[in-house]
Amino acid sequence: MGNVLNKHRVLIVDDQTSNIRVLGETLKGLYDIQFARSGKEALEMVEENQPDLILLDIMMPGIDGYEVCRRLKEMGNALDIPIIFITAKDDACDETRGFQLGAVDYITKPFNPDIVKARVKTHVELKRHRDHLNDIVKERxxxxxxxxxxxxxxxxxxxxxxxxxxxxxxxxxxxxxxxxxxxxxxxxxxxxxxxxxxxxxxxxxxxxxxxxxxxHNKEGEKLIYRVSDVVSDSLDLMGYRLKQSRSVIKCQPISPDLMIRCDLQKMSQVLVNLMGNALDALGDSEGVVDIVVEREEPSVLIRVRDNGPGIEQEQAECIFEPFITSKSKEHGTGLGLFIARHLVEEHGGRISITKNDRAGAEFTVQLPEEKK
Ligand SMILES: Nc1ncnc2c1ncn2[C@@H]1O[C@H](COP(=O)(O)OP(=O)(O)OP(=O)(O)O)[C@@H](O)[C@H]1O
Ligand SMILES: [Mg+2]
Missing domain, CATH: 1.10.287 (Helix Hairpins)
Structure with missing residues (x-):
């Protein structure tokens, strides 16, 4: 275990050299230890290189510990670094405030070195497990x-x-x-x-x-496109399916100044799946799939609506989960909407069912509008 722990970096932030020394002594040999003597220095160091845990003093001149914690939580990539407040204050209110700001633990001075060691070890290991789980989720x-x-x-x-x-x-x-x-x-x-x-x-x-x-499993480039071009690209891809269907897809006029930043292929894949699902739901009937694009500051909404039978309530609740399908093996994997949600979220957007009853279903893709 010692070797693994050695690799983890702990940043100690305190304005008093004596405190830094005592904490440093306590954790020596167990971690790769760095020091910062002010809030400002700590923020700069984290920006440059992220530690696995921060021991943060509250009372410091300039930017105090609370403020450092708040700013760190605002820095997207520092969000996951566990922060332990370490301070002479022992008032319950201060403790509550520390936890509200997102600290994982709170140690009061004078501290017992064994307790500091134990708590640091716990939180470093928790973070390691969390990172590992995140990696697995990403990979899967x-x-x-x-x-x-x-x-x-x-x-x-x-x-x-x-x-x-x-x-x-x-x-x-x-x-x-x-x-x-x-x-x-x-x-x-x-x-x-x-x-x-x-x-x-x-x-x-x-x-x-x-x-x-x-x-290819490659990361495509995100470029700025007119929404109308993205929609017409996906309609092109639907050409073959439409020829075989008795239903039609109607696209309401789309304002040419509506733009989004996207990977065209991925966004087309999302829309193609929504249109394909709508055509599947319509089956052999002479149904209509409507594509409606609207601006709802600061977003663009792309709605795909059909006049099919709608979705069972129970199914609708988990429809974005993988492998939820009502189709046979040859016809559906049940991954379409799961992937669609992943792709939309990768573009900073959201996908949801916005209407669902016996008169049909409507899915809406909400994406940030790209301003010129
Ligand atoms: N517009 C819709 N109307 C009715 N049911 C729908 C609609 N869209 C999706 N569904 C239901 O949601 C299920 C999941 O859709 P999803 O796109 O995730 O997978 P799939 O279409 O079954 O498979 P694949 O997309 O891999 O071909 C569908 O099987 C269908 O039962
Ligand atoms: Mg589908």
Whole structure:
């Protein structure tokens, strides 16, 4: 255990050298110890390099311990560092205030070195376990997303193969004509055919890009897009499904000045799943899926609404959990909405069911609006 503990860094913040010395002596050899003699110095040190635990004195000139704690909790990446207040104050009110600010423990001076050691050890280990759990959750989530992409890849590849056949046919027909026009010396017609061939190859290229995007587990770049472009990209992807369905998707006009910052592929994946779910719910009926985009400062709302049968209340409550599905194995993994929620949250947004009754369901994706 000693080796593992040695790797953990403890930051002692106190304005009095004598206190630093006593605490340092107590923890010597057990941790990698750093010192700060003021709140300001402590904040700078944490910003640069995060310790695994902070022992924080309350009464200090300048920025006091409470304020250091408050500011640390505001610094996103320092949020998880356990803070133990260590102080001569022994008033219950001060203790309460310390806990309210997010401290994990409170030790009063004069302290018993064995108690300090025990409490520091407890909180360092708790943090280690928490970090470990977080790592596992992160890893599993990314594995799930990857496997969902592969599953999606399987289902869309049949559709894509079909989609590639059309432009391929179009290209070869135009190439034959081009051959004729070149031999007869008709330059204008030849150019026309060349343009068509280029259109066809671009379309195939685009389809292949989608496949590549789905099969890689890579972090895509987040760029600024018009919401209308994101929606129309996902509608393009729905083309094949729509041909096979008796339902229609209607998109209300979207204001061209509405922008979001997103990874286009991921956001399309979210919308495609919502539209696909709506079409599934509509089954063989001649239903309607409405796409409505609204501004609700400071957010953009993208609503996908259908006039299907709605969702059972019991199912609706856990619908964003993984593997919740009413579809057969070939038709649904039950990961769609789970992944969708993950992707939306990765974009700083939220996804929720905003209407649900026998007249249909509505899902709303809320994303931060990107101002010009
Ligand atoms: N618009 C909707 N109307 C009715 N039920 C819905 C609607 N959207 C989702 N559901 C229900 O929620 C379940 C979970 O949806 P989710 O997208 O997570 O998985 P799935 O569609 O079953 O599988 P996959 O997305 O992998 O194809 C669906 O099986 C369906 O029962
Ligand atoms: Mg789905």
């Amino acid at each position: 989530t990314s594995q799930l997303i990857h496997s969902d992409r592969l599953a999606t890849l399987g289902t869309i590849s049949a559709a894509v193969a079909h989609e590639i056949k059309n432009p391929l046919f179009f290209i070869s027909a135009n190439a034959e004509l081009l051959h004729q026009y070149v031999t007869t010396g008709n330059a204008r017609k030849s150019l026309e055919k060349i343009t068509k061939i280029m259109d066809g190859t671009r379309r195939i290229g685009r389809l292949i890009d989608y496949l590549k995007g789905y099969s």
